[in-house]
Amino acid sequence: MGDILVITEHLKGEFADITFEMLGKARELTDSSGGQCIAVTFGSMSGKAGQLGAADSVISVGGSDDYNPESYAASVQSVVSAQSPSLVLVGSTSMGMDVANPVATTLGIPVISYCSNMSASGGGFSCTSSMYGGKMNVVTNVDNAAVVMILAGFFSADAGKVQGSPVVENFSAESGAGKVRFKQLIEPEAADVDITQSETLVAVGRGIGGKDDIEVAEELAEILKADLACSRPLVDAGWMSKAQQVGKSGMKVKPKVYIALGISGAPEHIEGMKNSSTIIAINTDKNAPIFDVAHYGMTEDLFDVVEELVEELE
Amino acid sequence: MKIVVPLKRVPDLVEDLEVGTSGKALDTKDIKFKLNEYDDHALEEAILLKESGSVDEVVAMAVDGEGVDKMLFTAIAKGADKAVKCTGGDPADSHQLGKVFANALGAESYDLVFTGVQSVDDRDGQLGPIIASYLDVPCVSAVSGVLLSGNMATVQKEYSGGMMGEFEVDLPAVIGMQAARQAPRYAPVSKIRQVQETVTIGEIPAGDMGSGCGSSAFSMAPPEKGAEAEMLDDVESLIDVLKEKGAL
Numbered sequence: 001m002g003d004i005l006v007i008t009e010h011l012k013g014e015f016a017d018i019t020f021e022m023l024g025k026a027r028e029l030t031d032s033s034g035g036q037c038i039a040v041t042f043g044s045m046s047g048k049a050g051q052l053g054a055a056d057s058v059i060s061v062g063g064s065d066d067y068n069p070e071s072y073a074a075s076v077q078s079v080v081s082a083q084s085p086s087l088v089l090v091g092s093t094s095m096g097m098d099v100a101n102p103v104a105t106t107l108g109i110p111v112i113s114y115c116s117n118m119s120a121s122g123g124g125f126s127c128t129s130s131m132y133g134g135k136m137n138v139v140t141n142v143d144n145a146a147v148v149m150i151l152a153g154f155f156s157a158d159a160g161k162v163q164g165s166p167v168v169e170n171f172s173a174e175s176g177a178g179k180v181r182f183k184q185l186i187e188p189e190a191a192d193v194d195i196t197q198s199e200t201l202v203a204v205g206r207g208i209g210g211k212d213d214i215e216v217a218e219e220l221a222e223i224l225k226a227d228l229a230c231s232r233p234l235v236d237a238g239w240m241s242k243a244q245q246v247g248k249s250g251m252k253v254k255p256k257v258y259i260a261l262g263i264s265g266a267p268e269h270i271e272g273m274k275n276s277s278t279i280i281a282i283n284t285d286k287n288a289p290i291f292d293v294a295h296y297g298m299t300e301d302l303f304d305v306v307e308e309l310v311e312e313l314e
Numbered sequence: 315m316k317i318v319v320p321l322k323r324v325p326d327l328v329e330d331l332e333v334g335t336s337g338k339a340l341d342t343k344d345i346k347f348k349l350n351e352y353d354d355h356a357l358e359e360a361i362l363l364k365e366s367g368s369v370d371e372v373v374a375m376a377v378d379g380e381g382v383d384k385m386l387f388t389a390i391a392k393g394a395d396k397a398v399k400c401t402g403g404d405p406a407d408s409h410q411l412g413k414v415f416a417n418a419l420g421a422e423s424y425d426l427v428f429t430g431v432q433s434v435d436d437r438d439g440q441l442g443p444i445i446a447s448y449l450d451v452p453c454v455s456a457v458s459g460v461l462l463s464g465n466m467a468t469v470q471k472e473y474s475g476g477m478m479g480e481f482e483v484d485l486p487a488v489i490g491m492q493a494a495r496q497a498p499r500y501a502p503v504s505k506i507r508q509v510q511e512t513v514t515i516g517e518i519p520a521g522d523m524g525s526g527c528g529s530s531a532f533s534m535a536p537p538e539k540g541a542e543a544e545m546l547d548d549v550e551s552l553i554d555v556l557k558e559k560g561a562l
Binding site for chain 2: 011016066067068069070093094095097098100101102104105106108109110111112113114126129130131132133134135136137138139140141142146149177179180181182183184185186187188189199200224226233235236237238242243245248249250251252256257259264277278279280281287289291292294295296297298299305308309312313
Protein backbone atom coordinates (compact mmCIF):
# COMPACT_ATOMS: atom_id res chain seq x y z
CA MET A 1 0.00 0.00 0.00
CA GLY A 2 0.99 3.60 -0.42
CA ASP A 3 1.51 6.35 2.11
CA ILE A 4 -0.84 7.67 4.76
CA LEU A 5 -1.03 11.44 5.18
CA VAL A 6 -2.07 12.71 8.60
CA ILE A 7 -3.43 16.26 8.52
CA THR A 8 -2.35 17.65 11.89
CA GLU A 9 -4.54 19.98 13.89
CA HIS A 10 -3.32 22.66 16.28
CA LEU A 11 -4.66 25.50 18.36
CA LYS A 12 -2.70 28.28 20.07
CA GLY A 13 0.67 26.74 19.18
CA GLU A 14 -0.05 23.22 20.46
CA PHE A 15 -0.95 20.11 18.52
CA ALA A 16 -4.46 18.92 19.43
CA ASP A 17 -4.88 15.39 20.83
CA ILE A 18 -6.61 14.29 17.61
CA THR A 19 -3.25 14.82 15.85
CA PHE A 20 -1.59 12.17 18.03
CA GLU A 21 -4.62 9.87 17.88
CA MET A 22 -4.42 9.88 14.08
CA LEU A 23 -0.63 9.54 14.04
CA GLY A 24 -0.68 6.51 16.33
CA LYS A 25 -3.26 4.80 14.11
CA ALA A 26 -1.43 5.74 10.89
CA ARG A 27 1.81 4.36 12.34
CA GLU A 28 0.11 1.08 13.20
CA LEU A 29 -1.48 0.80 9.73
CA THR A 30 1.72 1.61 7.80
CA ASP A 31 3.69 -0.80 10.00
CA SER A 32 1.38 -3.61 8.92
CA SER A 33 0.59 -2.64 5.32
CA GLY A 34 3.73 -0.79 4.22
CA GLY A 35 4.04 2.79 2.99
CA GLN A 36 5.14 5.87 4.86
CA CYS A 37 3.34 7.77 7.61
CA ILE A 38 3.58 11.45 6.72
CA ALA A 39 2.35 14.31 8.91
CA VAL A 40 1.24 17.58 7.29
CA THR A 41 1.75 20.71 9.42
CA PHE A 42 0.63 24.32 9.01
CA GLY A 43 2.22 27.69 9.83
CA SER A 44 5.16 27.47 12.18
CA MET A 45 4.10 24.12 13.67
CA SER A 46 6.91 22.32 11.79
CA GLY A 47 9.09 23.87 14.51
CA LYS A 48 7.51 21.28 16.83
CA ALA A 49 8.12 18.35 14.47
CA GLY A 50 10.06 16.66 17.28
CA GLN A 51 6.67 15.80 18.81
CA LEU A 52 5.65 14.02 15.61
CA GLY A 53 8.15 11.18 15.96
CA ALA A 54 5.48 8.61 15.06
CA ALA A 55 5.66 9.96 11.48
CA ASP A 56 8.37 8.96 9.00
CA SER A 57 8.45 12.51 7.69
CA VAL A 58 6.71 15.87 7.94
CA ILE A 59 5.46 18.05 5.12
CA SER A 60 5.20 21.68 6.20
CA VAL A 61 2.84 23.74 4.05
CA GLY A 62 3.66 26.94 5.95
CA GLY A 63 1.11 29.74 5.73
CA SER A 64 -0.57 31.24 8.77
CA ASP A 65 -0.66 29.69 12.24
CA ASP A 66 -4.28 30.82 12.40
CA TYR A 67 -6.58 28.20 11.00
CA ASN A 68 -8.42 29.25 7.85
CA PRO A 69 -11.05 26.93 6.28
CA GLU A 70 -10.28 28.03 2.75
CA SER A 71 -6.49 28.23 2.78
CA TYR A 72 -5.93 25.10 4.87
CA ALA A 73 -8.17 23.09 2.53
CA ALA A 74 -6.37 24.50 -0.53
CA SER A 75 -2.99 23.61 0.97
CA VAL A 76 -4.03 20.07 1.82
CA GLN A 77 -5.49 19.64 -1.64
CA SER A 78 -2.19 20.57 -3.29
CA VAL A 79 -0.23 18.20 -1.02
CA VAL A 80 -2.64 15.33 -1.69
CA SER A 81 -2.42 15.98 -5.45
CA ALA A 82 1.37 15.94 -5.32
CA GLN A 83 1.75 12.91 -3.03
CA SER A 84 -1.08 10.63 -4.21
CA PRO A 85 -1.34 8.88 -0.83
CA SER A 86 -3.47 5.79 -0.17
CA LEU A 87 -5.21 7.44 2.73
CA VAL A 88 -5.60 10.94 4.11
CA LEU A 89 -6.58 11.07 7.78
CA VAL A 90 -8.38 14.22 8.91
CA GLY A 91 -10.05 14.87 12.26
CA SER A 92 -13.83 14.52 12.41
CA THR A 93 -13.74 17.95 14.00
CA SER A 94 -14.86 21.49 13.34
CA MET A 95 -11.65 22.14 11.41
CA GLY A 96 -11.47 18.74 9.74
CA MET A 97 -14.93 19.13 8.25
CA ASP A 98 -13.85 22.22 6.29
CA VAL A 99 -10.81 20.40 4.94
CA ALA A 100 -11.83 16.79 4.31
CA ASN A 101 -14.94 17.42 2.22
CA PRO A 102 -13.66 19.96 -0.32
CA VAL A 103 -10.39 18.07 -0.80
CA ALA A 104 -12.16 14.78 -1.45
CA THR A 105 -14.97 16.24 -3.55
CA THR A 106 -12.65 18.37 -5.68
CA LEU A 107 -10.19 15.53 -6.26
CA GLY A 108 -13.03 13.07 -6.87
CA ILE A 109 -12.04 10.61 -4.14
CA PRO A 110 -14.36 9.26 -1.44
CA VAL A 111 -14.62 10.74 2.05
CA ILE A 112 -15.69 8.55 4.97
CA SER A 113 -17.05 10.27 8.07
CA TYR A 114 -17.09 9.47 11.79
CA CYS A 115 -14.44 6.75 11.71
CA SER A 116 -14.13 5.07 15.11
CA ASN A 117 -12.10 2.04 14.03
CA MET A 118 -9.76 1.17 11.20
CA SER A 119 -7.73 -1.80 10.13
CA ALA A 120 -5.72 -3.04 7.17
CA SER A 121 -7.86 -5.52 5.25
CA GLY A 122 -7.05 -7.37 2.02
CA GLY A 123 -5.08 -4.94 -0.08
CA GLY A 124 -6.86 -1.97 1.47
CA PHE A 125 -8.42 -0.71 4.66
CA SER A 126 -11.63 -1.27 6.52
CA CYS A 127 -13.20 1.77 8.26
CA THR A 128 -15.99 1.66 10.81
CA SER A 129 -18.16 4.77 10.99
CA SER A 130 -20.13 5.45 14.15
CA MET A 131 -23.46 6.71 12.84
CA TYR A 132 -27.03 7.46 13.92
CA GLY A 133 -25.89 8.98 17.19
CA GLY A 134 -23.64 5.98 17.91
CA LYS A 135 -26.50 3.48 17.49
CA MET A 136 -25.14 1.85 14.32
CA ASN A 137 -21.68 0.98 13.05
CA VAL A 138 -21.24 1.07 9.31
CA VAL A 139 -18.22 -0.59 7.73
CA THR A 140 -16.76 0.77 4.50
CA ASN A 141 -13.98 -1.06 2.66
CA VAL A 142 -11.47 1.26 1.06
CA ASP A 143 -9.41 -0.13 -1.82
CA ASN A 144 -8.36 3.11 -3.48
CA ALA A 145 -7.36 6.56 -2.24
CA ALA A 146 -9.78 8.04 0.30
CA VAL A 147 -10.08 10.76 2.90
CA VAL A 148 -11.10 9.35 6.28
CA MET A 149 -12.43 11.58 9.05
CA ILE A 150 -11.34 10.24 12.43
CA LEU A 151 -13.58 10.71 15.47
CA ALA A 152 -11.73 12.24 18.38
CA GLY A 153 -11.26 10.11 21.46
CA PHE A 154 -11.43 6.66 19.83
CA PHE A 155 -7.74 5.98 19.14
CA SER A 156 -4.97 6.21 21.71
CA ALA A 157 -3.21 9.57 21.73
CA ASP A 158 -0.35 8.00 23.70
CA ALA A 159 0.41 5.70 20.76
CA GLY A 160 1.07 8.77 18.63
CA LYS A 161 2.97 10.80 21.23
CA VAL A 162 6.45 9.72 20.23
CA GLN A 163 9.42 12.05 20.31
CA GLY A 164 11.68 11.86 17.29
CA SER A 165 13.28 13.82 14.54
CA PRO A 166 11.32 13.19 11.35
CA VAL A 167 12.65 14.87 8.21
CA VAL A 168 10.76 18.12 7.52
CA GLU A 169 10.10 19.02 3.91
CA ASN A 170 8.83 22.51 3.10
CA PHE A 171 6.10 22.34 0.48
CA SER A 172 5.01 25.31 -1.56
CA ALA A 173 1.23 24.86 -1.27
CA GLU A 174 -1.78 26.68 -2.68
CA SER A 175 -3.48 29.02 -0.25
CA GLY A 176 -6.90 29.63 -1.81
CA ALA A 177 -8.62 32.67 -3.28
CA GLY A 178 -8.70 34.78 -0.12
CA LYS A 179 -12.49 34.74 0.17
CA VAL A 180 -12.34 33.65 3.83
CA ARG A 181 -10.30 35.80 6.21
CA PHE A 182 -9.42 34.99 9.81
CA LYS A 183 -10.32 37.86 12.15
CA GLN A 184 -9.81 36.72 15.71
CA LEU A 185 -9.84 33.91 18.22
CA ILE A 186 -12.59 34.28 20.81
CA GLU A 187 -11.94 32.77 24.24
CA PRO A 188 -14.90 31.31 26.14
CA GLU A 189 -16.52 33.63 28.65
CA ALA A 190 -15.25 33.10 32.16
CA ALA A 191 -17.64 30.74 33.91
CA ASP A 192 -18.74 30.62 37.56
CA VAL A 193 -17.74 26.98 37.73
CA ASP A 194 -14.96 25.27 35.80
CA ILE A 195 -16.45 21.81 35.24
CA THR A 196 -13.09 20.44 34.04
CA GLN A 197 -11.98 20.69 37.68
CA SER A 198 -15.08 19.12 39.27
CA GLU A 199 -14.76 15.92 41.32
CA THR A 200 -18.38 14.92 40.78
CA LEU A 201 -20.62 15.96 37.88
CA VAL A 202 -24.35 15.53 37.47
CA ALA A 203 -24.91 15.82 33.73
CA VAL A 204 -28.31 16.14 32.09
CA GLY A 205 -29.32 15.41 28.52
CA ARG A 206 -32.35 15.63 26.29
CA GLY A 207 -34.13 13.04 28.43
CA ILE A 208 -34.66 15.67 31.10
CA GLY A 209 -37.60 16.92 29.03
CA GLY A 210 -37.98 20.60 29.81
CA LYS A 211 -36.15 23.55 31.28
CA ASP A 212 -38.06 23.45 34.56
CA ASP A 213 -37.17 19.81 35.08
CA ILE A 214 -33.49 20.65 35.40
CA GLU A 215 -34.28 21.61 39.03
CA VAL A 216 -34.44 17.92 39.86
CA ALA A 217 -30.84 17.46 38.76
CA GLU A 218 -29.78 20.65 40.54
CA GLU A 219 -31.17 19.33 43.77
CA LEU A 220 -29.21 16.10 43.41
CA ALA A 221 -26.04 18.02 42.52
CA GLU A 222 -26.42 20.12 45.63
CA ILE A 223 -26.70 17.08 47.90
CA LEU A 224 -23.71 15.39 46.26
CA LYS A 225 -21.71 18.66 46.32
CA ALA A 226 -21.42 18.12 42.59
CA ASP A 227 -21.47 20.56 39.71
CA LEU A 228 -24.11 20.53 37.01
CA ALA A 229 -23.17 19.76 33.41
CA CYS A 230 -25.10 18.94 30.23
CA SER A 231 -25.02 17.68 26.67
CA ARG A 232 -25.24 19.94 23.66
CA PRO A 233 -29.01 20.04 23.01
CA LEU A 234 -29.63 21.74 26.36
CA VAL A 235 -27.25 24.55 25.46
CA ASP A 236 -28.82 24.92 22.01
CA ALA A 237 -32.22 25.12 23.64
CA GLY A 238 -30.94 27.98 25.79
CA TRP A 239 -31.58 26.07 29.05
CA MET A 240 -27.98 25.84 30.22
CA SER A 241 -24.77 27.72 29.56
CA LYS A 242 -22.01 26.87 27.12
CA ALA A 243 -19.58 26.60 30.05
CA GLN A 244 -21.60 23.62 31.33
CA GLN A 245 -21.49 21.71 28.05
CA VAL A 246 -19.53 18.46 27.92
CA GLY A 247 -18.39 17.09 24.57
CA LYS A 248 -16.79 17.80 21.24
CA SER A 249 -17.55 21.51 21.07
CA GLY A 250 -17.69 21.86 24.84
CA MET A 251 -15.48 20.79 27.72
CA LYS A 252 -13.46 17.62 28.18
CA VAL A 253 -14.04 16.47 31.76
CA LYS A 254 -12.66 13.67 33.92
CA PRO A 255 -14.33 13.79 37.31
CA LYS A 256 -14.16 10.95 39.81
CA VAL A 257 -17.87 10.34 39.31
CA TYR A 258 -19.95 11.34 36.27
CA ILE A 259 -23.69 10.82 36.59
CA ALA A 260 -25.41 10.97 33.18
CA LEU A 261 -29.15 11.61 33.42
CA GLY A 262 -31.14 11.13 30.21
CA ILE A 263 -28.04 11.33 28.00
CA SER A 264 -28.10 8.92 25.04
CA GLY A 265 -24.34 9.07 24.45
CA ALA A 266 -23.73 10.29 20.90
CA PRO A 267 -20.02 10.13 19.94
CA GLU A 268 -19.80 13.94 20.30
CA HIS A 269 -20.74 13.67 23.98
CA ILE A 270 -18.69 10.55 24.75
CA GLU A 271 -15.58 12.35 23.48
CA GLY A 272 -15.87 14.81 26.34
CA MET A 273 -16.51 12.47 29.29
CA LYS A 274 -15.20 8.98 28.55
CA ASN A 275 -12.14 9.52 30.76
CA SER A 276 -14.22 9.99 33.92
CA SER A 277 -13.12 7.49 36.60
CA THR A 278 -16.64 6.22 37.24
CA ILE A 279 -19.58 6.76 34.90
CA ILE A 280 -23.13 6.11 36.07
CA ALA A 281 -25.81 6.32 33.39
CA ILE A 282 -29.55 6.53 33.96
CA ASN A 283 -31.60 6.25 30.76
CA THR A 284 -34.85 4.46 29.89
CA ASP A 285 -33.48 3.35 26.48
CA LYS A 286 -31.58 0.14 27.19
CA ASN A 287 -29.90 0.43 23.77
CA ALA A 288 -28.55 3.93 24.43
CA PRO A 289 -24.82 4.03 23.52
CA ILE A 290 -24.08 5.72 26.88
CA PHE A 291 -24.26 2.24 28.46
CA ASP A 292 -21.25 1.17 26.37
CA VAL A 293 -18.99 3.60 28.23
CA ALA A 294 -20.79 3.60 31.58
CA HIS A 295 -19.52 1.48 34.46
CA TYR A 296 -22.92 1.38 36.12
CA GLY A 297 -26.33 1.78 34.59
CA MET A 298 -30.02 2.00 35.41
CA THR A 299 -32.83 1.83 32.87
CA GLU A 300 -35.48 3.35 35.14
CA ASP A 301 -37.11 6.71 34.60
CA LEU A 302 -34.57 9.31 35.66
CA PHE A 303 -37.10 11.35 37.61
CA ASP A 304 -38.15 8.34 39.70
CA VAL A 305 -34.54 7.46 40.46
CA VAL A 306 -33.41 10.97 41.27
CA GLU A 307 -36.43 11.73 43.44
CA GLU A 308 -35.98 8.54 45.44
CA LEU A 309 -32.25 9.14 45.69
CA VAL A 310 -32.72 12.69 46.94
CA GLU A 311 -35.29 11.49 49.49
CA GLU A 312 -32.98 8.77 50.77
CA LEU A 313 -30.00 11.08 51.02
CA GLU A 314 -31.90 13.84 52.77
CA MET B 315 -30.00 39.45 0.40
CA LYS B 316 -31.36 35.94 -0.04
CA ILE B 317 -30.66 32.79 1.97
CA VAL B 318 -31.48 29.32 0.69
CA VAL B 319 -31.82 26.60 3.33
CA PRO B 320 -31.63 23.00 2.07
CA LEU B 321 -33.65 20.72 4.36
CA LYS B 322 -33.40 16.99 4.83
CA ARG B 323 -35.32 14.35 6.74
CA VAL B 324 -33.43 11.82 8.85
CA PRO B 325 -34.48 8.86 11.03
CA ASP B 326 -35.63 9.92 14.48
CA LEU B 327 -33.09 8.42 16.89
CA VAL B 328 -35.76 8.00 19.54
CA GLU B 329 -36.88 5.02 17.44
CA ASP B 330 -35.49 1.51 17.80
CA LEU B 331 -33.24 1.29 14.78
CA GLU B 332 -32.85 -2.02 12.96
CA VAL B 333 -30.72 -3.15 10.08
CA GLY B 334 -32.63 -3.93 6.87
CA THR B 335 -32.41 -7.16 4.87
CA SER B 336 -29.50 -5.89 2.75
CA GLY B 337 -27.39 -5.82 5.92
CA LYS B 338 -25.99 -2.50 4.75
CA ALA B 339 -28.67 0.05 5.58
CA LEU B 340 -31.42 0.77 8.07
CA ASP B 341 -34.78 -0.91 7.86
CA THR B 342 -36.76 2.27 7.21
CA LYS B 343 -40.16 0.62 6.90
CA ASP B 344 -41.50 1.36 10.33
CA ILE B 345 -39.35 4.18 11.57
CA LYS B 346 -40.30 7.78 11.92
CA PHE B 347 -38.37 10.47 10.06
CA LYS B 348 -37.95 14.06 11.16
CA LEU B 349 -36.21 17.21 10.01
CA ASN B 350 -32.44 17.01 10.63
CA GLU B 351 -32.07 19.01 13.84
CA TYR B 352 -29.10 21.00 12.53
CA ASP B 353 -31.15 21.96 9.45
CA ASP B 354 -33.77 23.28 11.87
CA HIS B 355 -31.05 25.50 13.40
CA ALA B 356 -29.98 26.64 9.92
CA LEU B 357 -33.57 27.59 9.12
CA GLU B 358 -33.98 29.36 12.47
CA GLU B 359 -30.85 31.48 11.99
CA ALA B 360 -31.96 32.41 8.46
CA ILE B 361 -35.40 33.48 9.75
CA LEU B 362 -33.81 35.45 12.62
CA LEU B 363 -31.59 37.32 10.14
CA LYS B 364 -34.66 38.11 8.08
CA GLU B 365 -36.54 39.36 11.14
CA SER B 366 -33.59 41.57 12.06
CA GLY B 367 -33.83 43.20 8.62
CA SER B 368 -30.52 42.01 7.16
CA VAL B 369 -32.09 39.46 4.83
CA ASP B 370 -34.92 39.96 2.32
CA GLU B 371 -35.86 36.41 1.47
CA VAL B 372 -35.53 32.94 2.98
CA VAL B 373 -36.12 29.97 0.68
CA ALA B 374 -36.55 26.45 2.06
CA MET B 375 -35.46 23.74 -0.37
CA ALA B 376 -35.71 19.95 -0.30
CA VAL B 377 -35.59 16.91 -2.51
CA ASP B 378 -39.10 15.60 -3.24
CA GLY B 379 -40.16 12.53 -1.30
CA GLU B 380 -42.42 11.25 1.45
CA GLY B 381 -43.23 13.85 4.09
CA VAL B 382 -41.38 16.59 2.23
CA ASP B 383 -44.38 18.79 1.45
CA LYS B 384 -45.30 18.92 5.12
CA MET B 385 -41.70 19.75 6.07
CA LEU B 386 -41.65 22.62 3.56
CA PHE B 387 -45.08 23.94 4.61
CA THR B 388 -43.82 23.89 8.19
CA ALA B 389 -40.74 25.90 7.15
CA ILE B 390 -43.02 28.55 5.64
CA ALA B 391 -45.22 28.54 8.73
CA LYS B 392 -42.07 29.26 10.76
CA GLY B 393 -41.15 32.23 8.59
CA ALA B 394 -39.57 31.15 5.30
CA ASP B 395 -40.90 33.09 2.31
CA LYS B 396 -40.90 30.38 -0.27
CA ALA B 397 -40.42 26.65 -0.65
CA VAL B 398 -38.94 24.77 -3.56
CA LYS B 399 -38.64 21.04 -4.10
CA CYS B 400 -36.29 19.26 -6.44
CA THR B 401 -38.21 16.59 -8.33
CA GLY B 402 -37.38 13.52 -10.36
CA GLY B 403 -34.37 12.30 -8.44
CA ASP B 404 -33.68 10.06 -5.48
CA PRO B 405 -30.14 10.89 -4.29
CA ALA B 406 -28.36 7.95 -2.67
CA ASP B 407 -25.74 9.85 -0.66
CA SER B 408 -24.52 13.30 0.44
CA HIS B 409 -22.66 13.77 -2.83
CA GLN B 410 -25.71 13.17 -5.02
CA LEU B 411 -27.82 15.24 -2.66
CA GLY B 412 -25.22 18.03 -2.86
CA LYS B 413 -25.30 17.80 -6.64
CA VAL B 414 -29.10 18.16 -6.73
CA PHE B 415 -28.99 21.23 -4.49
CA ALA B 416 -26.08 22.69 -6.48
CA ASN B 417 -28.13 22.21 -9.67
CA ALA B 418 -31.11 23.96 -8.08
CA LEU B 419 -28.92 26.77 -6.76
CA GLY B 420 -27.64 27.29 -10.29
CA ALA B 421 -31.23 28.09 -11.29
CA GLU B 422 -32.20 30.00 -8.13
CA SER B 423 -30.17 33.12 -7.28
CA TYR B 424 -28.73 33.22 -3.73
CA ASP B 425 -26.29 35.08 -1.53
CA LEU B 426 -26.02 32.48 1.22
CA VAL B 427 -26.78 28.80 1.65
CA PHE B 428 -27.31 27.65 5.25
CA THR B 429 -27.08 23.91 5.77
CA GLY B 430 -27.10 21.94 9.00
CA VAL B 431 -23.48 21.24 9.96
CA GLN B 432 -23.97 17.48 9.76
CA SER B 433 -26.62 14.78 9.95
CA VAL B 434 -26.84 11.39 11.62
CA ASP B 435 -26.56 9.54 8.30
CA ASP B 436 -23.93 11.42 6.27
CA ARG B 437 -21.38 8.62 6.01
CA ASP B 438 -19.87 10.13 2.87
CA GLY B 439 -19.28 13.64 4.16
CA GLN B 440 -21.11 16.77 5.15
CA LEU B 441 -23.59 18.41 2.80
CA GLY B 442 -22.54 22.07 3.27
CA PRO B 443 -18.92 21.81 2.13
CA ILE B 444 -19.93 19.34 -0.60
CA ILE B 445 -22.44 21.85 -2.07
CA ALA B 446 -19.79 24.58 -1.77
CA SER B 447 -17.28 22.46 -3.71
CA TYR B 448 -19.77 21.88 -6.52
CA LEU B 449 -20.65 25.59 -6.65
CA ASP B 450 -17.03 26.67 -6.17
CA VAL B 451 -17.90 29.11 -3.40
CA PRO B 452 -16.34 29.41 0.09
CA CYS B 453 -17.71 27.42 3.02
CA VAL B 454 -17.31 27.61 6.78
CA SER B 455 -18.70 24.78 8.94
CA ALA B 456 -19.69 24.52 12.62
CA VAL B 457 -20.92 28.11 12.75
CA SER B 458 -23.08 29.45 15.56
CA GLY B 459 -23.16 33.16 14.86
CA VAL B 460 -23.67 35.12 11.63
CA LEU B 461 -23.61 38.87 11.00
CA LEU B 462 -24.22 40.31 7.54
CA SER B 463 -22.94 43.57 6.12
CA GLY B 464 -22.65 44.50 2.45
CA ASN B 465 -21.44 41.58 0.42
CA MET B 466 -19.82 39.86 3.37
CA ALA B 467 -20.69 37.66 6.33
CA THR B 468 -18.87 37.63 9.64
CA VAL B 469 -19.21 34.19 11.17
CA GLN B 470 -18.20 32.57 14.42
CA LYS B 471 -16.98 29.03 14.09
CA GLU B 472 -16.89 26.73 17.11
CA TYR B 473 -13.68 25.01 18.11
CA SER B 474 -13.33 22.67 21.09
CA GLY B 475 -13.37 23.82 24.70
CA GLY B 476 -15.73 26.70 24.01
CA MET B 477 -13.23 28.59 21.82
CA MET B 478 -14.41 30.25 18.61
CA GLY B 479 -12.71 31.50 15.49
CA GLU B 480 -14.16 34.57 13.80
CA PHE B 481 -13.97 34.82 10.01
CA GLU B 482 -15.03 37.21 7.28
CA VAL B 483 -16.47 35.43 4.26
CA ASP B 484 -17.14 36.93 0.84
CA LEU B 485 -20.58 36.12 -0.55
CA PRO B 486 -21.97 34.03 -2.10
CA ALA B 487 -21.02 31.36 0.44
CA VAL B 488 -22.23 28.22 2.15
CA ILE B 489 -22.41 28.12 5.95
CA GLY B 490 -22.69 24.86 7.89
CA MET B 491 -24.77 25.85 10.91
CA GLN B 492 -24.04 24.22 14.26
CA ALA B 493 -26.61 26.20 16.23
CA ALA B 494 -28.85 29.20 15.75
CA ARG B 495 -28.55 31.93 18.37
CA GLN B 496 -31.83 30.75 19.83
CA ALA B 497 -33.64 27.43 19.92
CA PRO B 498 -35.57 26.66 16.72
CA ARG B 499 -39.19 27.81 16.91
CA TYR B 500 -42.27 25.66 16.63
CA ALA B 501 -45.01 26.33 14.13
CA PRO B 502 -48.58 25.88 15.37
CA VAL B 503 -50.50 23.16 13.53
CA SER B 504 -53.22 25.66 12.62
CA LYS B 505 -50.67 27.84 10.87
CA ILE B 506 -49.16 24.92 8.98
CA ARG B 507 -52.66 23.96 7.82
CA GLN B 508 -53.31 27.52 6.69
CA VAL B 509 -50.04 27.57 4.72
CA GLN B 510 -50.92 24.22 3.19
CA GLU B 511 -54.15 25.69 1.83
CA THR B 512 -52.71 28.92 0.48
CA VAL B 513 -49.11 28.31 -0.59
CA THR B 514 -47.84 26.41 -3.61
CA ILE B 515 -44.46 24.71 -3.42
CA GLY B 516 -42.25 25.52 -6.41
CA GLU B 517 -40.58 22.73 -8.35
CA ILE B 518 -37.17 22.41 -9.98
CA PRO B 519 -35.93 19.29 -11.76
CA ALA B 520 -33.25 17.45 -9.75
CA GLY B 521 -31.05 17.26 -12.84
CA ASP B 522 -27.85 15.25 -13.19
CA MET B 523 -26.97 13.76 -9.80
CA GLY B 524 -23.46 12.70 -10.77
CA SER B 525 -21.88 9.38 -9.90
CA GLY B 526 -22.10 9.74 -6.12
CA CYS B 527 -19.55 9.44 -3.38
CA GLY B 528 -17.40 6.63 -4.77
CA SER B 529 -17.70 4.35 -1.75
CA SER B 530 -20.43 2.13 -0.42
CA ALA B 531 -21.33 0.64 2.92
CA PHE B 532 -20.18 -2.94 3.25
CA SER B 533 -22.16 -3.76 6.37
CA MET B 534 -24.20 -2.18 9.13
CA ALA B 535 -24.71 -3.44 12.66
CA PRO B 536 -25.39 -2.06 16.12
CA PRO B 537 -22.10 -1.58 18.02
CA GLU B 538 -20.88 -4.69 19.78
CA LYS B 539 -21.42 -4.42 23.48
CA GLY B 540 -17.99 -4.14 25.05
CA ALA B 541 -17.38 -4.11 28.77
CA GLU B 542 -21.01 -3.68 29.61
CA ALA B 543 -22.18 -1.45 32.38
CA GLU B 544 -23.13 -3.22 35.58
CA MET B 545 -26.87 -2.69 35.82
CA LEU B 546 -28.21 -1.55 39.17
CA ASP B 547 -31.64 -2.71 40.26
CA ASP B 548 -32.51 -0.14 42.85
CA VAL B 549 -31.60 3.14 44.43
CA GLU B 550 -29.93 1.39 47.42
CA SER B 551 -27.36 -0.17 45.08
CA LEU B 552 -26.85 3.23 43.47
CA ILE B 553 -26.18 4.77 46.87
CA ASP B 554 -23.65 2.00 47.58
CA VAL B 555 -21.81 2.81 44.35
CA LEU B 556 -21.82 6.53 45.10
CA LYS B 557 -20.35 5.82 48.54
CA GLU B 558 -17.76 3.41 47.21
CA LYS B 559 -16.63 5.86 44.52
CA GLY B 560 -16.38 8.76 46.94
CA ALA B 561 -19.31 10.86 45.72
CA LEU B 562 -20.96 10.58 49.14
